[in-house]
Amino acid sequence: MLNKYPMWKNLMVIIVIAVGCFYAMPNLFGEDHAVQVVATRSAEVTVTTQSNITAVLESKGIAIKRSELENGQLLVRVSDPEQQLLAKEAIAEALGNNYTVALNLAPATPDWLEAVGGSPMKLGLDLRGGVHFLMEVDMGEALRKMEEAKIADFRSQLREEKIRYAGIRKTPKGIEIKFRDAETVGVAERFLKTKSNDMVYSDGSRDGNFFLVADMSDAYIKQVKEEALQQNITTIRNRVNELGVAEPVVQRQGAERIIVELPGVQDTARAKEILGATASIEFRMVDDKADAAAAASGRVSAASEVYPRRDGGIAVLRKEVMLTGDHITGAQPTFDEYSRPQVAINLDAKGGNIFSNVTKDNIGKPMATLFIEYKDSGLRNPDGTVKMTKIEEVISVATIQARLGRNFVITGLEHKEAQSLALLLRAGALIAPVTIVEERTIGPSLGAENIQNGVQAMIFGLAIVLVFMLVYYRAFGFIANLALLANLVMVVGVMSMIPGAVLTLPGIAGMVLTVGMAVDGNVLIYERIREELLAGRSVQQAIHEGYANAFSTIADANITTFMTALILFAVGTGAVKGFAVTLMIGIATSMFTAIVGTRSIVNALWGGKRLKTLSI
């Protein structure tokens, strides 16, 4: 019989729409005002902290809606913004310096919904306010560092193997190792090749000297860049956590850039200071053979370099780095017995071994701590990139008294410096400096205004479209309207379900546009049904033909729109991506509701009946 859907099709429609509604539901509950507590220094947020905070708030007469402890983060929900401010002050006062206490908005999704994976749509920064940074990693610096490490490797490897070389230096073509005769070049090349295949070697001779030039292979360069990016992302993520921001986003973009989004943050200066600072330390041996007078005029042996000392004067250090900041796992600012500030450092196992070995061999000799920092100079290169200044200073020189292990202290700092060094070291060193190439700050009031505007436009447009469809197509118009509403709910549901989807202002525009365009499917079908009726077909046949003939048109039209949305998604960034996502979801769901959804209602109401006329 014409126009009867099998039971499974009806069931499918009901289930799909029900699932869409279900996952759209969390968006109805809105958000709670909350205070977020994160431990910064050596402290930890525990159940004890939680009960302390509860007691403090109770004594101040602030009612807690709910408090949750998750992943070392405490979230205390209160009823309104006023209570939120009071609660924040009370908690900050009670906990002291070792915690970051921040205002936050937490989704008020009920537990049972959350348990089945229901969560509201994530809002983009343009809708809730905050800072967006696009940072670029200085890959030239990452490669330069890696090259330096290779030079040190070559030195020790050749020395261990007793292959005599006359000198190693860096040239624009790569690392040039000088030998006295041609045979040694061959021996060295074969030996170095067995050590690693990161480098490409080429040999040559000039003015009676023999060279081996080692250059990084393309694959190795790619790997170094990839690692530099990954490590910087990890480090920046750690630093963002130190800032105590709720739901921050740190993700890569392309080969050299990192996106950082900090919702709710307005103090951009502080955020930039923490994110952008590239500080690290290196431990190097002091070149005690250097002649002080010669060093003052910059003449030192090829294996050494001159650095300024923070307390004035200069220090001559060996080029070889004994240990870098990468191995540091913990750093706390403390005071020694004379109340002088110092930083207590913990190393990882590998760093501990290296450090233990080099200090064992150098007891009684002076070791220096070199502090390296890249700072945004505030100036720009002609091409618009930020000029970075590199600051290198010896912050302390100490004689190694005994073999050191995984825990030791660095002295010679001011109190504030000790604190910020500890913070930076703990958050991990950036392997290469980063610069901020894009920064956007959206005020919270503007975010709220954007939502309000978008929703208003949607309601306004939706109302007119609904009325028009109802007047023009009557009963069928009513069905199309149901489909349109179901479609909107499903877009919201799918957006909430997909973890990566973020609702942005253009995303709202995409939803509004979906409202206008989604009726197209039904208009095509209904116009076709009308045509068939005018051509004198029976009601049942007209419905059948209408749906059948319109299908290929709808599919063709939507596939092409989907393609453009896909291209938008591929090339777009941020907000445009958000638009593309909503558009794609909208196309998919509107095809479903307009073709399958309305058909099942039409079939249920009129299918298989003898009808003379149709309300269309």
Add this chain to the structure above:
Amino acid sequence: MFQLFSVNKTVNFLRHAAPISIISMLLVIASFVSLGTKGINWGLDFTGGTVVEVEFSSPVDLNVLRSKLTSIETEGALVQNFGSSTDVLFRLPVRENIKSDIQATGIMKVVNSMDDNAIQKRVEFVGPQVGKQLAEQGGLAVIVALICILIYVSFRFEWRLAAGSVAALAHDVIVTLGVFSILQLEFDLTVLAGLLTVVGYSLNDTIVVYDRIRENFLKMRKGTPEEIVNQSITQTMSRTVITTGTTLIVVIALFLKGGTMIHGFATALLCGIFVGTYSSIYVASYLAIKLGINREHMMPVEIEKEGADQPPMMP
């Protein structure tokens, strides 16, 4: 049942095709001339620079404000109202040796000297090399979209129709760009998104007409290509008017109520939908006819199945 258009009488749309397509051509030429001479008023996303949006507690005199922006940090700032008389937008070009946040603080200093209660609503800074890259990517996106569509439509229909649809799309994109150029409206990322949406939307329209043309060629044994195209356009006109109408309604709602940040997006869509609707008739269909589309082109290609010439094994 009431109808906007009656399907009983075929309207001779193509009768006016020649003069209208000349107007269309003139529009494209005008757009090119404007793009060549005036260029596009690229937004921050593409040029790089700093934008500061400030809400004053009471309306401000922009000339007074401008005259106060004399410090080195605020040099070259463009000052304009943004949405309302209390919202002011400052645009600063990228300057060598001056940091963007110093530019922004410079602005706020001047602003606060006039109005203590002014709020900084938005600060954006984009490096010039990021913007350049974005412009290249955006242009590439439009071209890739057009090529993909050309391939898809050739595959689904026929190359003459595909050529017609791509010509119509290129026409829509160029004229929309032309409008932005002539009126010197700011072209930012959301406008680019709008432009690509226009591509999608206009194609929607073209495909609906094409689908009907193909169907009618196969169904109607008699009639010249012009007659068949006219018939097809007439049959789909009702749908075109309704869908364009509902979409225009919501886009107008976005334009009026969506807020200033998506004004550009709504503007691009507004003119794109308008241009895209008539171009599906007067550019896409007309060009396909000029390229000599006829019934044979529409015949489905007979696919010879392997073993089709063998007698069936089962009776």
